[in-house]
Amino acid sequence: MGKLHSKISLHTAKYRADGSREGTGPAGQLGPVHTDGVTSVAALEPDLCVSGGGDKSVAVCSWRSGAVLRRFLGHEREVTKVTCAPDSNRVFSASRDKTVMMWELHGTPGPRQRFPGHNLVVTGLAVSPDVSQLCTGSRDNTVCKWDIETGECLGRAAISRNLVTHLCWVPGEPYVIQTSEDKTIRVWDSRELRVAHTFPAKRHIQTCCDVSQDGRFCLSSSSGSGGEGGQATLWDLRQTRNQVCEYKGHFQTMTSCVFLPQGPAFTPSVATASCDGTVKVWDRDTGACLATSCPPGSGPLASLAACAGSTLLCASLNSGIHVLRVSDRADLALEEVAAF
Structure with a gap:
């Protein structure tokens, strides 16, 4: 992520311990990153973060200063989840518009890849450690696996009443953890996209x-x-x-x-x-x-x-x-x- 910082540079202020800022005029905090509620935030090493909100935007900020370094627009409805992978310049966002998008920090403002296919709001988002595959989950009771480069759906699994609420990838493993409104936690084997443990x-x-x-x-x-x-x-x-x-x-x-x-x-x-x-x-x-x-x-x-x-x-x-x-x-x- 050192290369990331060298390419994305701004004159950013530093917060004092009391929350005020140095070097940017009157004491006080920066304006809000989003114009509506913030629904999801994820860390980008070493001191950046990505967030999504009700304003339909995805923002990359310095959490030390609050300065917005990049803003991505393309979703038609509220962003529900954001995620990224360590040492990668790619950011992923899910939305109530039923799609997932991939953005490149050093690329154009538009999405680098789109992942349509869910029938309802996308509520789960997890990227593999090698940033080659993406798993998504939705309130349509399905979990999907995608090829990140091509956008191709590699698999889809449906379980009755499995209204997905969150997904996360197990570091160094082919397994994905999933929570649901059916009060269940499932462990998915991403290779065959099957439930390995409940x-x-x-x-x-x-x-x-x-x-x-x-x-x-x-x-x-x-x-x-x-x-x-x-x-x-x-x-x-x-x-x-x-x-x-x-x-x-x-x-x-x-x-x-x-x-x-x-x-x-x-x-x-x-x-x-x-x-x-x-x-x-x-x-x-x-x-x-x-x-x-x-x-x-x-x-x-x-x-x-x-x-x-x-x-x-x-x-x-x-x-x-x-x-x-x-x-x-x-x-x-x-x-x-x-x-x-």
Whole structure:
């Protein structure tokens, strides 16, 4: 991604710890990246992010300054999911317009490739580690596999009532994890596009999933209201494939869950975001809540992305993208350092 930064350069400001900016005039934060709610955010190494929103656009920003480096337009309806692959200049977006598009950071503003074929809103998006294949999922009960270069659909699998909510690829493996409104977490073998494993059904709709970098664990999150549900579950992918731990404490639907990079001073931890407007960091192994943040004016939170430097990006349906930092102190804290 060093080449990426050398090709995309702007005079960007730096945020002070209090959220103000240096070198761009009056103190204050940059204007919002999107003109509507931000529905999805993903990290681009080392300090860029990609986001999509209700304004139908896909934006690439510096999360250190909030400056927009590229903006892609082409979707006809709200962008629902964005993703990318490490060390790649390609960004992928899914939309309520039933399509997926691929964009090149160094290319033209238009899409490099289109992936039409779903009959309803596309709600799941995962790219293979070698950036050769794409898996998509939809509320039309199907999961599809695509050749990224040609745009050809390589396979389609349909399961009754499998309203897909999220997809993520297992690092270094041909497997894709999928959550669904039927309260089930499935492991797909992308080679034959078949279900290789199904975890025991949960009590609530499963809204999101993530996989640890070592490929050993999977996280899933659930819907909820009034303190019922709204929890995350840790699953073992390598041995028993059983439930390992649960994280309870949100009062409404948990919309996003991510593994945090393990620094030398941190115990293994995970982070979650909820419609109750809070972000929580949890001890991965014990389920203890280590820190909570309620970004000002955020309202319902939609998506999380873990970045370098113990940084979390949090997409809000009301107030853009919040930059949160996990501080390395005796008592771990989650502090907002910027918003854009």
